[in-house]
Amino acid sequence: QVQLQESGPGLVRSSETLSLICTVSGGSISSYYWSWIRQPAGKGLEWIGRIYTNVSTNYNPSLKSRVTMSVDTSKNQFSLRMSSVAAADTAVYYCARESSGTNYRALDFWGQGTLVTVSS
Amino acid sequence: DIQMTQSPSSLSASVGDRVTITCRASQSISSFLNWYQQKPGKAPKLLIYAASSLQSGVPSRFTGSGSGTDFTLTISSLQPEDFAIYYCQQSYTTPRTFGQGTKVDIK
Numbered sequence: 001q002v003q004l005q006e007s008g009p010g011l012v013r014s015s016e017t018l019s020l021i022c023t024v025s026g027g028s029i030s031s032y033y034w035s036w037i038r039q040p041a042g043k044g045l046e047w048i049g050r051i052y053t054n055v056s057t058n059y060n061p062s063l064k065s066r067v068t069m070s071v072d073t074s075k076n077q078f079s080l081r082m083s084s085v086a087a088a089d090t091a092v093y094y095c096a097r098e099s100s101g102t103n104y105r106a107l108d109f110w111g112q113g114t115l116v117t118v119s120s
Numbered sequence: 121d122i123q124m125t126q127s128p129s130s131l132s133a134s135v136g137d138r139v140t141i142t143c144r145a146s147q148s149i150s151s152f153l154n155w156y157q158q159k160p161g162k163a164p165k166l167l168i169y170a171a172s173s174l175q176s177g178v179p180s181r182f183t184g185s186g187s188g189t190d191f192t193l194t195i196s197s198l199q200p201e202d203f204a205i206y207y208c209q210q211s212y213t214t215p216r217t218f219g220q221g222t223k224v225d226i227k
Contacts, residue, residue: 045164045207047216058214094163104170105211106154110163
């Protein structure tokens with residue numbers, strides 16, 4: 001069974017860079033897209049972007065200028081960096097695997113989520 | 121971006137009720153539509169993919185239908201563990217987008 005676990009600082013100062021890592025266990029990080037999604041308290045889900053083994057990335061245009069994703073296949077990890085954070089970036093951040101087939105693409109495995117608070 | 125609009129935003133229902141949630145895309149997304157269930161303090165869980173395919177381990181009381189721009193999630197007989205927030209998501213193109221969610225609570 002594939003499992004994902006987010007890790008990183010729970011508190012980031014305003015204007016600094018948020019850095020999170022997602023560790024994948026129970027399966028290889030190769031051959032899938034790996035995604036980041038966030039959710040402010042009491043609000044809906046926002047897709048941040050996805051990466052395919054350092055070959056391909058897609059970022060949400062609303063965040064693209066501030067977001068970088070990478071994969072470390074040797075550690076079965078992928079990461080998110082978001083620069084110049086502000087209070088509006090305070091949210092629970094989830095990592096997830098996107099599986100795909102001929103006629104589907106879906107987020108089938110999720111991490112438990114990690115709360116990141118941006119302080120002034 | 122493709123906008124996803126769910127209705128209703130919330131509903132109250134009783135155990136055993138049939139519940140229907142709709143999701144409309146701002147443009148055609150074929151059948152690239154997924155449904156997720158989220159309970160308080162937990163990550164979303166995939167219920168339905170490709171508009172109508174049941175994810176492994178998900179009870180058969182959950183069904184999905186639709187294609188193009190209009191989609192439906194139906195719970196045939198609501199169970200106590202089904203009280204949650206449900207989100208639709210399009211995976212036709214990036215950026216992936218979610219509906220605003222439908223909260224199902226106890227009447």
